[in-house]
Amino acid sequence: MTQELNDGLPAREAALTLIEAALSRRGGIDEAASANGFRFLEPRERAFARALAMAVLRHLGPIDRALTAKLQKAPPERVMNLLRLGAAQAFYLEVPAFAAVATSVELAGANKTSRPFKGLVNAVLRGLLRDGQPADDPALLAPPWLYARWVAAFGAATAREIAGQIALEPATDLSLKPSANASALAEALEAELLDGGTLRLRRKGDVASWPHFEDGTWWVQDAAAAVPARLLTLKPGDSVLDLCAAPGGKTLQLAATGATVTALDRSPARLKRVDENLERTQMTAEVVAADAAVWEDTRTFDAILLDAPCSATGTFRRHPDVLWAARPGDVASLAGVQSRILDSAADRLKSGGQLVYCVCSLEPEEGEAQVEAFLARRKDMALEPITAGEGGSAGFPGASLTARGTLRLLPHHRDGGQDGFFAARFRKR
Structure with a gap:
């Protein structure tokens, strides 16, 4: 994540809202991302907020295990989410440690629920950063009850391989019209052509700005979903x-x-x-x-x-x-x-x-x-x-x-x- 995005409190507050929504109800993150407070952010801030929330959710299990070891008892949920946010910034988005801690403390002070915990947020995050990034143990990346189901259904080795994918940011897959020139599109989009005709690419940004979006030659669709x-x-x-x-x-x-x-x-x-x-x-x-x-x-x-x-x-x-x-x-x-x-x-x-x-x-x-x-x-x-x-x-x-x-x-x-x-x-x- 580029350095110019690392100084925005509104984006971090929006990320906090996304995390709270995601952990409270199914579909909550999509609703929160369409709310006015999120949509009125600058495009760059929206992208950073979403990247922050996704980093927390992809690594939630290991982050929570590391935080729990630093906490004598569970703090209010907003405080816990601030700690998760600070850890994700430093460990997974290459935000400088001082910025990850300082912005989390500042956000804590801006809310009456979390204000009494500013010192805790500062101390816990500094201790966490001294210990270093927690390992992404696949067994911790999914909720325990769900991971246990995968072990029962597919065996321990396969369950670990499945869960290991949680921490990885996915590529974008495209399906093509039958009349499309797949090789030419792959070159234009700098994409890999998969079996079945799906294109896989690592391009970032608004898909509506990608080559041949307007002429309807392709649409976003995961390779398995196709x-x-x-x-x-x-x-x-x-x-x-x-x-x-x-x-x-x-x-x-x-x-x-x-x-x-x-x-x-x-x-x-x-x-x-x-x-x-x-x-x-x-x-x-x-x-x-x-x-x-x-x-x-x-x-x-x-x-x-x-x-x-x-x-x-x-x-x-x-x-x-x-x-x-x-x-x-x-x-x-x-x-x-x-x-x-x-x-x-x-x-x-x-x-x-x-x-x-x-x-x-x-x-x-x-x-x-x-x-x-x-x-x-x-x-x-x-x-x-x-x-x-x-x-x-x-x-x-x-x-x-x-x-x-x-x-x-x-x-x-x-x-x-x-x-x-x-x-x-x-x-x-």
Whole structure:
């Protein structure tokens, strides 16, 4: 982080707000980032505030362990977040130690709750800096309850590899229109061309200013998130339903095949992103705001893609807040939602049609267990195994393809990382 950003208290106060929101509720960081107090910052300050908040969330476990060793008892939450903020500045953003301490103390003095703890903030941070940067032990990077689930599901060694990705800042992946010249775009964007046609780049800044954004040649989409739509066998004119479609990356993939696409999501606000992306890329789809489980439409479709609501634990590379806002009960409650939408999707599928079910979750209850329960209650549906190399997965290790013919894409299964995804394909008898 450049030195000119290191002297702004408004950016640090905004980062504190983002951290508090991220740790208090799911989706809180996005709400806080869209609030007026954040949006009215200068672009440079906004970028620094977000980088600060992300650094805290990516390294929260090791930071908290180091802080706890310095504290006799837990201080008020605002004070704890100030300590986290100071540690992240010095250890992960190369802010000079004196600036990390001084700004944290000044922020403490500006609030009546934290003002009595100015001396504590100063002493603890100075002691922490003397000890040096805490090690990013993978076992500490995720909440203990969630890490224990990964150990149970995938084994200790794999759990460590998954969690090790939390501390790493991800690259940006782009999906391209089929007509795009991938090699030329890779050169223009200084990007790496991955299997399946995804471009991966380390470019920073506003994506709207990147080459060929305005002409709609590409859109931002993680390499793993691009796989499920490619598992459908489509031809021009096929009717396709994209359930839970926002923000629309998969909708664009489906529309690019020439299929007739209906994109459905329960959130009108999120569907605005779908409309904007369709307009920018000059592609078309019917956009519908409705609850996928109870949508009152009698049409049936040749193919359906269901990216179901889930715990989103596989998206932690870009959204580390999902790990800390999640609660153990979330997985079970979301699994019930997924099963209802799966049944609704099956009812809307034509005989002989394909259904791809996917979730950006690492939790087996939302993936493998859903498949088995669905097949047990729906005798009209059959699992259609995915084969090696499908969906642009040629670069994945064999572990990504399960014995049942489903895909379990883990964050460390690709060089440079990817989102964690589960995908299964069905055919209606």
